[in-house]
Amino acid sequence: MLNARTLRAWISKELGPSAVAKHMVAISTNLTLVEKFGIDPNNAFAFWDWVGGRYSVCSAVGVLPLSLQYGFTVVEKYSAPFEKNLPVLLGILSVWNVSFFGYPASAILPYSQALEKFAPHIQQVSMESNGKGVSIDGKPLPFETGEIDFGEPGTNGQHSFYQLIHQGRVVPCDFIGIVKSQQPVYLEGEVVNNHDELMSNFFAQPDALAYGKTPEELLKENVLQHLVPHKTFSGNRPSLSLLLPSLDAYKIGQLLAIYEHRVAVQGFIWGINSFDQWGVELGKSLATQVRKQLHASRVKGESAEGFNFSTTTMLTKYLKESFDVPANPPTILPRI
Structure with missing residues (x-):
């Protein structure tokens, strides 16, 4: 809302207060507040009052x-029976891994x-929706729900956390590959082009997780005995692979729809409400108290009080070392 008020101030300053009603639209359950804000209710799109704060691409x-x-018509275009429905299959697999095998995490590896921001997006979609008890x-x-989602593109992840998923904890992995590169490059004299080099890893990693490497295989390769335990891969680690023909806006939309509907499927099976986020409210409420304290300390010089010892100590240090920050800094609005 602060961002919305900032934008409203900018539009009013540049085009006049009456421009707000013409240049801003709202999607809200409360048309009264929409009009009070300055937006024409005729430019407001209502949605159900039970929809929580997390809005997916596929929500209202x-x-x-x-x-x-x-x-x-494009939005409603695709559907599939359960046995061929990718979100349903992915949701069922996730429930199997989380609630039956007890694997707490899942890696998304494009x-x-x-797609470097894809994993963080799904992390929010999944963990804020299904993080319920x-x-x-x-x-x-009586069982675990939700999963810890994380990920990183391509070979970046291989040199970051693949060590853990190969030889440490069991982490089910989703590998996402693209057939056609957006920027094809081939250096003369090289064995393969740059995209083939990347995709070689895409095809190899799931096999390494699934089959691993046994001590017997290592001994046949004349690996020193004391290194065998360190180079052994247990295998039998679950993963799935999605291979997209290309990476245009349409395919990205399909990818988003798959994962967002997967989250809904998980919630339906677990019997939880994936569409509220009470878990974020307590922190917001406490932040309101801190905000009031910061204002009182900066404007009236009041000492921090009403918090636990640790927070009081940190707040006091923060206020002391940032004493030159004004309570109400000058307004800086962008200009076109």
Whole structure:
């Protein structure tokens, strides 16, 4: 809302207050507050009041601009029976890994630098939606739900955390590969082009996880006896691979839809409400108290109080060492 007020101030300054109603639209459950903000209620798109704060691409908030851009027939285009439905299959596999095998984490590994923000996006979609400990009717769950999602593109991850997923904890992995490179490069004299080099790793890593390497195989390769335990790979580590023909906007939309609907499938099976996020509210509430304290300390010189010892100590240090920061810094608005 602070960002929205900042934008409103900028539009008002550049075009006049009446321009807000013409140049801003809202997606909200509260049309009264929309009008109070200065946006014409006729330019507001309502949605269900039970939709929480996390909006996926496929929710009312995300799908509206997409349907305006591409047409709603495109949005509704694809469906599939359960036995061939990728989000359903991925959701079932995830529930199997989390609730039956007890694997707490999942790695999303796109072999494309263009998808470097994909894993963090799905991390938010998944962990904020399904990080629950009670059922939809408020009863404590007798099994684990949700998963710790993380990831990194291509070979960056191989030199970051693949050591752990190969020889440490079991982490189910989703490998995402692209057939056609967005920037094909071939250096004369090289064995393969640059994209083939990248995809060689994409095809090899799942095999390494699945089959590993036994002590017997290492001994046949004349590996020194004392190194055998260190070079042994247990194998039998789960992964799946998605191979996209290319990476255009349409394919990225499909990828987003697969993972966002996968999260919904998980929630349905676990019997949790994937569409509320009470877990983020406590921190927000406490932040409000801190905000009031910072204002009182900077404007009135009041000491920090009402917090635990650790927080009081840190707040006091923060205020002391940032004493030259004004309570209300001058407004800086961008200009076109």
